Amino acid sequence: MSTVTPQTALATYIVRHADDNVVIGQRLAEYVSRAPELEEDLAVSNLALDHIGVADHLFTYAAKIEGGDCTGDDLAMFRAERQYTNLLLVEQPHHGFGDVMVRQFLFDAYQLPLWGTLSDSTDDTIAGIAQRAARESTYHLRHSSGWVIRLGDGTDESHERMQTAVDGMWRFTGELVEADDLDRQMAAEGVGVDPSTLRDAWESTVDAVLEEATLTRPSDPFQTSGGRSGMHTEHLGPMLAEMQWLQRANPGLSW
Amino acid sequence: MVITEMSPVERARELLDRVVDPDIPFLTISDIAILRAVEIDDAGTVTVTITPTYSGCPAMATITSDIHSVLADGGFDDVAVETAYTPAWTTEWMSDEAKRKLAENRIAPPDSVLSVVPEVLCPLCTSDEIRTVSQFGSTACKSLMVCTRCGEPFDYFKAI
Numbered sequence: 014m015s016t017v018t019p020q021t022a023l024a025t026y027i028v029r030h031a032d033d034n035v036v037i038g039q040r041l042a043e044y045v046s047r048a049p050e051l052e053e054d055l056a057v058s059n060l061a062l063d064h065i066g067v068a069d070h071l072f073t074y075a076a077k078i079e080g081g082d083c084t085g086d087d088l089a090m091f092r093a094e095r096q097y098t099n100l101l102l103v104e105q106p107h108h109g110f111g112d113v114m115v116r117q118f119l120f121d122a123y124q125l126p127l128w129g130t131l132s133d134s135t136d137d138t139i140a141g142i143a144q145r146a147a148r149e150s151t152y153h154l155r156h157s158s159g160w161v162i163r164l165g166d167g168t169d170e171s172h173e174r175m176q177t178a179v180d181g182m183w184r185f186t187g188e189l190v191e192a193d194d195l196d197r198q199m200a201a202e203g204v205g206v207d208p209s210t211l212r213d214a215w216e217s218t219v220d221a222v223l224e225e226a227t228l229t230r231p232s233d234p235f236q237t238s239g240g241r242s243g244m245h246t247e248h249l250g251p252m253l254a255e256m257q258w259l260q261r262a263n264p265g266l267s268w
Numbered sequence: 269m270v271i272t273e274m275s276p277v278e279r280a281r282e283l284l285d286r287v288v289d290p291d292i293p294f295l296t297i298s299d300i301a302i303l304r305a306v307e308i309d310d311a312g313t314v315t316v317t318i319t320p321t322y323s324g325c326p327a328m329a330t331i332t333s334d335i336h337s338v339l340a341d342g343g344f345d346d347v348a349v350e351t352a353y354t355p356a357w358t359t360e361w362m363s364d365e366a367k368r369k370l371a372e373n374r375i376a377p378p379d380s381v382l383s384v385v386p387e388v389l390c391p392l393c394t395s396d397e398i399r400t401v402s403q404f405g406s407t408a409c410k411s412l413m414v415c416t417r418c419g420e421p422f423d424y425f426k427a428i
Binding site for chain 2: 052053055056058059060061062063064065066067069070137138140141142144145146148149151152155156
């Protein structure tokens with residue numbers, strides 16, 4: 014196994030988006046068989062498949078850029094918590110269906126405009142992956158926002174649970190539209206997107222859905238970030254341990 | 269009688285028509301437009317270019333291995349399967365023949381846009397009184413519908 018920490022700027026940039034997708038994909042996979050009804054189990058597993066698929070394409074591409082022996086699987090399975098650069102929102106655990114859908118919704122509202130912009134990337138491979146992901150994201154957002162509205166504007170109990178989920182995840186949403194030097198560099202080169210330019214699109218989706226769901230947008234301004242530089246909440250490590258143990262115990266194992 | 273011998277590319281293409289989507293076995297990879305190009309260079313290396321459908325489609329691995337095995341059966345030993353990401357695959361590339369086969373097998377073929385309520389007909393009784401049960405169905409590419417007239421539950425191949 015060669016080095017698994019991406020060295021070039023482009024690979025590092027691709028890996029952060031791959032990380033977002035593999036982490037939310039793993040979280041969704043954890044929920045399979047626990048959904049309130051069969052159709053939702055199918056939906057959750059399909060969402061997981063889409064995200065893990067996007068992650069796979071991005072990891073494979075990043076590994077190709079890195080060259081050498083590094084593979085996409087190495088990037089997913091042999092990097093530790095501090096080397097993961099996903100957004101904090103996607104690593105947050107869930108305690109029920111409402112949490113799963115709120116986390117998904119807040120993330121979908123970010124990913125849809127993200128993929129829309131990356132569809133015009135000057136990097137052909139990124140553009141192609143993004144074009145497909147944008148269409149998938151349309152279905153994801155339709156599904157997650159539908160549940161946020163249905164449960165938010167549902168019974169007293171479902172409303173309360175959804176409000177608690179929104180309040181609990183809100184402090185991780187500022188990071189979605191926060192740019193760092195690498196984002197700005199990639200945006201300047203026409204390869205990537207400066208996430209701060211996605212803020213208006215994200216807010217208008219989120220505000221409209223929360224309003225229809227009769228949920229209150231949290232007013233607490235406190236925000237936490239750090240995922241892009243490997244500073245995670247306490248939840249990522251145990252999740253990666255579960256995700257990676259098989260490959261770490263049996264390196265190179267395949268179906 | 270003139271026997272026109274097939275060129276190696278034509279022969280490879282003919283062999284590749286045996287490769288089907290494992291989830292929808294009545295559709296070949298060419299029907300579904302996963303197969304994008306077949307080239308053979310001077311050294312005899314066959315390069316097959318495919319494009320992934322849904323990002324997480326688990327069938328791609330099987331398809332890749334099937335491509336290798338049908339070509340090996342036909343005598344092509346040096347085969348490379350490449351993945352092209354751009355342009356991104358869309359259901360708009362699906363042939364009319366593929367759509368006809370889908371309908372024949374009671375899977376409603378894809379509409380042309382990502383509509384909330386797709387304009388599809390019940391593949392059993394052709395009624396337009398249909399309802400979406402779930403946007404996500406048995407595979408990544410399908411959603412689950414039901415006909416409210418005849419009661420038939422059916423798969424719809426989602427437009428993407």
